[in-house]
Amino acid sequence: MTTRTGRSAARARVRPHPVLLASRPEGPDAEASALVDLLDDALAHGTDALSVDIDRRSVALSNLTKRYFPQGGPGARTKGDMVRYYLAVAPVILPHLAERPVVLTRYPDGAGTNGFYVQRAPEQRPSWVTTCTTSIKPPKQLTFLRIESAAALAWVANLGAIELHPWYARCSAPAKPDFLVIDLDPQEGTRFEKVRAAALHVKEALDAWGLPAGIKTSGKSGLHLYVPIVRGPTQREVHAVARDLAIAIAARHPRLFTTEYRISNRPRGTVLLDFNQNSAGHTLAGAYSIRPTPSATVSTPITWGELLAGAVPRDFTIVTVPMRLAQEGDAWGDLARRRVDLLGWKEGLLRRAG
Structure with a gap:
């Protein structure tokens, strides 16, 4: 793990969008832990926007200080806290999402506001975000997101996707649930x-x-x-x-x-x-x-x-x-x-x- 900007840069606001880098020499658990530590440092200093590099995939994070959970205590209040959570549990949640179409429920202004379901994968997405094309009611085809990496998890969290709804079936056999x-x-x-x-x-x-x-x-x-x-x-x-x-x-x-x-x-x-x-x-x-x-x-x-x-x-x-x-x-x-x-x-x- 390396950092392009560390504690002093976060304090001094040398860059409006500090970049955090993490590699995964010790596997996904170590990577998640390193990312959480780095994000903790940024949030502690009130950083509102930054870019995170996860295994050479760059994810821009924004509005991290925005209040998302009105009754949440320390560590459960802001959009940044939400992103931190998803990175912390990435090694455990990703196997439950793997190979499945995922429907998002986005709340750009946080819990308690109007949210909306997102079935179709956003057209504007990084090239490394994978998708799955299938049908709920044939012959109409829809392209759904697949969330297969910590980078993809951070990316959808930054969209304000509080909820993740994976299908019961996998993309390889979408009509046959598990x-x-x-x-x-x-x-x-x-x-x-x-x-x-x-x-x-x-x-x-x-x-x-x-x-x-x-x-x-x-x-x-x-x-x-x-x-x-x-x-x-x-x-x-x-x-x-x-x-x-x-x-x-x-x-x-x-x-x-x-x-x-x-x-x-x-x-x-x-x-x-x-x-x-x-x-x-x-x-x-x-x-x-x-x-x-x-x-x-x-x-x-x-x-x-x-x-x-x-x-x-x-x-x-x-x-x-x-x-x-x-x-x-x-x-x-x-x-x-x-x-x-x-x-x-x-x-x-x-x-x-x-």
Whole structure:
């Protein structure tokens, strides 16, 4: 790692856009750590704009002192804090984004302001930012971003992309997802304790059916369950299985769950088993994505034991998650290795039922 401008240059404002350089002789973890240290120094001295070179890729960062999270504490307030977070977790978040089309949610003026989804890859982008051309509704083709490097991660963060929504499928087979997802969405009047109980009921059912599931906080008020599957079923087939699972689970606990599509028909105080997140083109905030909340919360993979012990979404912010990862690693580190053959599982279930 080398620096073209160091502490004294940052203090003296020798250049309005100091340039920070980092190489990766010790791998991505060392690179991320070096970049975070350099960015910390710049932010501590009130630097509002700079350029970062990551493995010979130059990324211009701007408006770093702009307030992005109105209720965030130290380290969770500004756009610079957001960029710092994404660089800090780059070695962990990138495998969750790799090879997938990614939809951005941009908030140029920070959380709490009007944001907008970005499906198409911006035409003005660096040559080293990779893309993926696929279709949500054939024959219309769209070119999506792929986020495959720390440089690309920093570049999209500088666009004000607080949220990252990766597809469940990879670019090589975009109609065949790697996950079946269930979004536990609390309705009006539902406390998180009820969402926790709902997730445990879902896990009980999935365990009985032989389906493994990882869980993460939504970063807001809900929870996301991901069942890793062997790539093969189409998105439509996965949606059909998710629908059947949700309806069966809701029937066991009718006072707790709803599967009503219309918001006006959902009973107050219930938890929506949202299986429609498995529809083509639908996405959830990805693992370790920031959410546009006042306190800069993060959609964070956790263990079932942590959920049972009382973990709540507000525990996980852009300040606490990097420390958590350094101490405990990625709770979803082995999730992909637990994939189940969904169609084979369904055929076996039908045989046993018959």
